[in-house]
Amino acid sequence: MMDAAVVPVDDGKRKWLYPALRKGKLYQWRSAISYVYLVFFFAGPFLRIGGQPFLLLNAIERKFVILGQVFWPEDIFLFVIATLIFVVFVVLFTMAFGRVFCGWICPQTIFMEMVFRKVEIWIEGDANKRRKLDAGEWTKEKIWKKVSKHLIFILLSFLIANTFLAYVTGSENLLKIITEPVSAHVVGFISIWIFTVAFYLVYSQVRELVCTVICPYGRLQGVLIDKDTVVVAYNDVRGEPRGKLKRDLEQSQKGDCVDCDLCVVVCPTGIDIRNGTQLECINCTACIDACNHVMEKINKPLNLIGYYSENMIVNNQKASFTWKMGGYSTIMVLLIGILSYFIFSRSDIDMTVMRSGGMLYQEQPGNYISNIYNAEIINKSNENKTIIIKATDPAIKIKYIQAPGAIEKGSSVKVVFFVMVPANTIHSPKTTIKLQLMSAGKVLETESTSFIGPINN
Numbered sequence: 001m002m003d004a005a006v007v008p009v010d011d012g013k014r015k016w017l018y019p020a021l022r023k024g025k026l027y028q029w030r031s032a033i034s035y036v037y038l039v040f041f042f043a044g045p046f047l048r049i050g051g052q053p054f055l056l057l058n059a060i061e062r063k064f065v066i067l068g069q070v071f072w073p074e075d076i077f078l079f080v081i082a083t084l085i086f087v088v089f090v091v092l093f094t095m096a097f098g099r100v101f102c103g104w105i106c107p108q109t110i111f112m113e114m115v116f117r118k119v120e121i122w123i124e125g126d127a128n129k130r131r132k133l134d135a136g137e138w139t140k141e142k143i144w145k146k147v148s149k150h151l152i153f154i155l156l157s158f159l160i161a162n163t164f165l166a167y168v169t170g171s172e173n174l175l176k177i178i179t180e181p182v183s184a185h186v187v188g189f190i191s192i193w194i195f196t197v198a199f200y201l202v203y204s205q206v207r208e209l210v211c212t213v214i215c216p217y218g219r220l221q222g223v224l225i226d227k228d229t230v231v232v233a234y235n236d237v238r239g240e241p242r243g244k245l246k247r248d249l250e251q252s253q254k255g256d257c258v259d260c261d262l263c264v265v266v267c268p269t270g271i272d273i274r275n276g277t278q279l280e281c282i283n284c285t286a287c288i289d290a291c292n293h294v295m296e297k298i299n300k301p302l303n304l305i306g307y308y309s310e311n312m313i314v315n316n317q318k319a320s321f322t323w324k325m326g327g328y329s330t331i332m333v334l335l336i337g338i339l340s341y342f343i344f345s346r347s348d349i350d351m352t353v354m355r356s357g358g359m360l361y362q363e364q365p366g367n368y369i370s371n372i373y374n375a376e377i378i379n380k381s382n383e384n385k386t387i388i389i390k391a392t393d394p395a396i397k398i399k400y401i402q403a404p405g406a407i408e409k410g411s412s413v414k415v416v417f418f419v420m421v422p423a424n425t426i427h428s429p430k431t432t433i434k435l436q437l438m439s440a441g442k443v444l445e446t447e448s449t450s451f452i453g454p455i456n457n
Contacts, residue, residue, distance in 0.1 A: 016134065017208060019117075019268045020127040024289025030104060034114040037105070042159075045166030045174070050382035052410055056170055063410070069343070070380045070410045074350055081339045085332060090217075092328040094224040098231035098277075102217065103284035108202075108210050111160070113268060113284065116153060116203040123149045127265070153204050154196070161195035208269045211282050218279040225277070227310040228322050232283045234263075234274045234305050235313050242274075245298060256300050263287035263305060273305055348381035349444040351389075351437045361453045368397070368420040369453040377404055377437065378412040385409075385439045389417065392434040392446070396421050419451060426453040 021027075047054035049068025056065035064071040064079075071078060093101060102109055123145050124130045133142055166174040169188065177188040202210060211218060225231065239257035257274070264272045266286040271278050273287045291305040311317045353375045362370045379385050387404040391397075399418040407413050419433065430450050437445040 014209075015270070017268065017270045018127040018131045019270075019286070020262075020265045020290075021117075021121060022262070022266050022286065022290040022293055024292055026285040026289050030285065031114060033104060034110045037107075037110055038115070041107075042163050045163060045171040052382055053170065055167060057167055058169060060169070065410070068382065072350070072378050072380065072412070074352070074378065075346070078339065078342055078346075081335060081342070085335045085339060088328055088332045088335065090220075091224060092325060092332060094220055095226070095229055095322075095328070096325055098225055098229050098283055099218060099221055099281065100231075100283045102211060102215075102282035103232075106282075108215070109282060109284065112203055112207060115156060117268075119152050119156070120149060123152075150204065154200055157199035157203065158192070158196045160199050161192050164195055165192055212269055212280045218282075221277070221279055226322075226324075228320055230307050230309045230312070230319050231277055232273065232281060232285060232288060232305065233277060233308040233310075233313065235303075235308060236274070237313055239274070239304050256295070256304050258294065258298065260294055262290040262294060266290045346380070347445055348379070349385060349387070349437060349439070350378045350380060351435075351445050351447055352376045353435060353447045353449045355449060355452070362418075363423075364418075364420055367423045369423050369426060370399070370418040370420045371451050371453075372401070372416065372418055373449065375404075375415040375417070376412055377407060377415060379407040379409055382409050387413075387444075388438050389415065390436050390438055391419065392436055395425060396433060398435075421451060421453065423454070426451075427455070429453065429455055 044054050045056075052068040052070060053065045054068065056063065058064065062073045120130065124133055133145065136142060162174060162178075165177075165188070169177075173188070177185040177192070182189050206214070234257075236255075239255040241254055242257035242259045243254040245258045261272075263274065264270075266289070267273070268284060268286065269280040269282060271280045273281065288303070288305050292302045295302050295304055309317075309319060312319060353373055356372045356374055359372055362372075364370045375389070377387055384406055386406045389398055389404065397420040399420060400415070401418070402414065402416040404413050404415045419435075421431070421433070430452060432448055433451045435447050435449060436443050437447070
């Protein structure tokens with residue numbers, strides 16, 4: 001049975017893996033989840049919520065859109081809180097369920113096993129045929145299959161690269177890169193092909209090494225999991241001593257494991273789950289489906305390999321919610337509450353006002369003293385706004401050098417203006433004044449700033 005996978009030997013060289021495919025119930029669930037994921041991944045850049053992208057991470061223009069909500073650099077504290085929530089969630093999730101994220105949701109696993117692997121099987125055949133094809137001479141059939149496979153791999157990588165770039169630059173910019181002359185978008189064109197090559201190498205050459213060597217998340221298992229963590233595990237209490245199936249009295253003295261090695265044959269990272277929890281295990285459940293298939297044939301209970309914790313196997317306990325999980329859950333709930341408060345209480349219009357540095361006051365006709373100010377106004381809402389700036393004191397006048405006017409949704413403008421204060425009202429070298437940001441007669445925001453002027457006794 002081991003001819004479908006590579007038996008590791010200590011010669012220091014990488015051994016190419018040929019995992020077999022067993023379509024059990026868990027594989028069907030993983031396939032369904034992957035289809036939903038792929039639809040959202042490829043459609044995401046083109047979906048709109050209130051006129052804004054579903055998701056946009058444009059670091060170049062410092063514009064981020066999540067679920068139709070626009071976030072700007074001024075909202076960086078929200079990203080800090082969100083990052084803390086993500087870290088706590090990863091810790092909590094890993095403590096409770098080990099590396100299940102890697103097997104069910106991770107983009108690397110979904111694209112490798114549910115897209116590129118399926119293409120490979122479709123063209124080259126099952127594990128045995130793929131292994132024989134690689135070991136055989138270069139015939140016309142082999143050349144045709146290899147060229148066909150890698151051309152499709154490049155096409156898929158190109159599609160993924162374009163979609164990935166759309167999340168970074170926006171779908172509108174991507175369409176411009178595709179439809180307009182290359183000379184007008186050299187950087188974008190080069191970026192697409194850099195990502196294409198990177199994705200192609202990952203899914204055609206690097207493969208499982210991303211999970212076993214490159215990704216640091218697998219190494220967190222050794223730090224975060226404990227005896228109560230539920231992971232994909234082999235029930236050695238029930239399975240040992242293992243042995244080949246025989247129709248005699250000796251079989252009654254053996255465990256349920258018939259030593260068929262199917263759990264090794266189907267493993268995409270080439271491990272033997274019966275050796276215990278290993279960082280290479282991505283909890284993909286392929287071994288569970290394979291083992292359950294054998295258990296059904298020999299009329300044994302299912303889930304000899306299943307979701308277990310060490311205490312569930314050794315002490316025959318049920319899965320438990322530990323005090324550590326409770327502590328991390330409490331922290332996560334508090335952080336989510338804080339983040340929700342700031343998101344729902346933030347203003348749709350944000351104004352930052354600064355007096356021009358290095359400039360003194362100026363005397364203006366009509367016995368006014370003026371200071372020049374710079375302001376940046378950001379429209380975070382999903383509709384266009386016509387903005388004016390007024391002082392709360394009706395005696396203070398605003399004279400625009402560069403007026404705000406209409407601000408499109410999800411965009412920002414810079415404003416330059418004079419604040420003119422009656423000279424007879426100034427009694428200090430520095431006075432605090434309040435400026436209101438108004439639209440359609442409504443006050444959207446009030447900002448305080450300092451005003452420099454002469455001292456009038």
